[in-house]
Amino acid sequence: MKDWLKSDLKYIWHPYTQAKEALRLPPVLIKRAKGIKLYDSKGNFYYDTISSWWCNVHGHNHPRIKEAIKKQVDILEHVLFAGFTHKPAIELADKLIALTKHKFNRVFFSDNGSTSVEVALKMSFQYWHNLGNKKKTKFVSLDYGYHGDTIGAMSVSGLDLFNQVFSPLLYPVYKVPSPYCYRCPMKKERSTCAIDCIKPLEKLLKEKHAEICAMIIEPLVMGAAGMIIYPKEYLKQVADLAKKYKIHLILDEVAVGFGRTGLMFAYEHVPKIKADFLCLSKGITSGYLPLAVTLTTQEIFWAFYGDYEKRKTFFHGHTYTANPVACSAGLASLKIFKEEKTMQKLSKLVPFFHRGLEKFRDLDLVGDVRHIGFIAAMELVKDKKTKKGFGLKRRMGLEVYRRALKENLVLRPLGDVIYLFLPLCTSKAQIKDILERTYAVIKSLS
Numbered sequence: 001m002k003d004w005l006k007s008d009l010k011y012i013w014h015p016y017t018q019a020k021e022a023l024r025l026p027p028v029l030i031k032r033a034k035g036i037k038l039y040d041s042k043g044n045f046y047y048d049t050i051s052s053w054w055c056n057v058h059g060h061n062h063p064r065i066k067e068a069i070k071k072q073v074d075i076l077e078h079v080l081f082a083g084f085t086h087k088p089a090i091e092l093a094d095k096l097i098a099l100t101k102h103k104f105n106r107v108f109f110s111d112n113g114s115t116s117v118e119v120a121l122k123m124s125f126q127y128w129h130n131l132g133n134k135k136k137t138k139f140v141s142l143d144y145g146y147h148g149d150t151i152g153a154m155s156v157s158g159l160d161l162f163n164q165v166f167s168p169l170l171y172p173v174y175k176v177p178s179p180y181c182y183r184c185p186m187k188k189e190r191s192t193c194a195i196d197c198i199k200p201l202e203k204l205l206k207e208k209h210a211e212i213c214a215m216i217i218e219p220l221v222m223g224a225a226g227m228i229i230y231p232k233e234y235l236k237q238v239a240d241l242a243k244k245y246k247i248h249l250i251l252d253e254v255a256v257g258f259g260r261t262g263l264m265f266a267y268e269h270v271p272k273i274k275a276d277f278l279c280l281s282k283g284i285t286s287g288y289l290p291l292a293v294t295l296t297t298q299e300i301f302w303a304f305y306g307d308y309e310k311r312k313t314f315f316h317g318h319t320y321t322a323n324p325v326a327c328s329a330g331l332a333s334l335k336i337f338k339e340e341k342t343m344q345k346l347s348k349l350v351p352f353f354h355r356g357l358e359k360f361r362d363l364d365l366v367g368d369v370r371h372i373g374f375i376a377a378m379e380l381v382k383d384k385k386t387k388k389g390f391g392l393k394r395r396m397g398l399e400v401y402r403r404a405l406k407e408n409l410v411l412r413p414l415g416d417v418i419y420l421f422l423p424l425c426t427s428k429a430q431i432k433d434i435l436e437r438t439y440a441v442i443k444s445l446s
């Protein structure tokens, strides 16, 4: 038999991976998957507890998504999307707009989360330009925010570990403190605070709004930062400030869209929120094929409309834009939401999941437990009183990852934060089993 792993280590450059560590801990060769379980070439199973990087929604090998994909491949696999169109894209745009209850009513397709963000940033910038306002050239974002790995998306991100080396390439962005309650930037307690962390943003917008195009934010959960879950009130105030100071609001729901927080979109936790852009990707095809969308409003759209020589056109597009097979997978996923009553089932399981997380608070190494919907995070600390973390050198995350694999779990900590990002199809018995195994992994560390 061919030694596939040997060839992998010889020829492949894996994302977010230190190859030196991969020598000691080679990648797991996955052969097949079903539901929330991955199976390796030796027959071991692993719970896909992080939804294969936050994209799987209804489980692997779902018969209805497979069928939709197979059917579409037989009809039309791909066609360029400028000057041509097709039913899967039109139908998906239609359904997405309806899902947002017409809060957004234009859809721009692309093929990954970073590009959906780039599209929103460029559209916002050019909107002001097309209106004759050339002074608005800046963006605002949060410390520790994450919006993708392309240069533009990195510029509005705030994770130094990923981005610092590239800083000379990034354009300047106004960064404000993030609502990280466990490590409050204002040194307050959540139980008594008045969302004081909004103040730096308020001050910035008051002084600089004339030069700011937009603010970009991950609604309610700052994913890559370590699943920082923040108060709805903060998001509400951000939206109010954006409105007051007439800047665009870009909601980056690439990670949290499609049910993760217990509602279809995380922004729905703030019922009357007004925003100008919505970026969606990871869960859009339930993790079957790459696809992304940037939703916006008619108001933004019409600012780009006019005679060609007026140079109002949005000159942007990706080759695989609105791929029909990916759109069909997206449509099948939305259909499953409806017909299998995914969100109703989820709302019954969420309290059970959250109750099960409470006991993690007793563990010596767990400084904070936070959760929303089917997302949960346990922040590990050396000392609960000082909240001191373990730091880069200790490689606590790698240690957790290795032990978790032995417990049939895929835990890929973000720094010192262990998290679960469960597929929405996870059953009650599976939740129980996953929590027990996760508990055992953390307990074994102390």
Ligand SMILES: *Cc1c(COP(=O)(O)O)cnc(C)c1O
Pocket: 112, 113, 114, 115, 117, 146, 147, 148, 149, 218, 223, 224, 252, 253, 254, 255, 281, 282
């Ligand atoms: C993953 C992610 C992105 C980038 O998506 P890719 O498909 O990896 O390019 C952007 N924003 C958020 C919030 C994400 O979690």
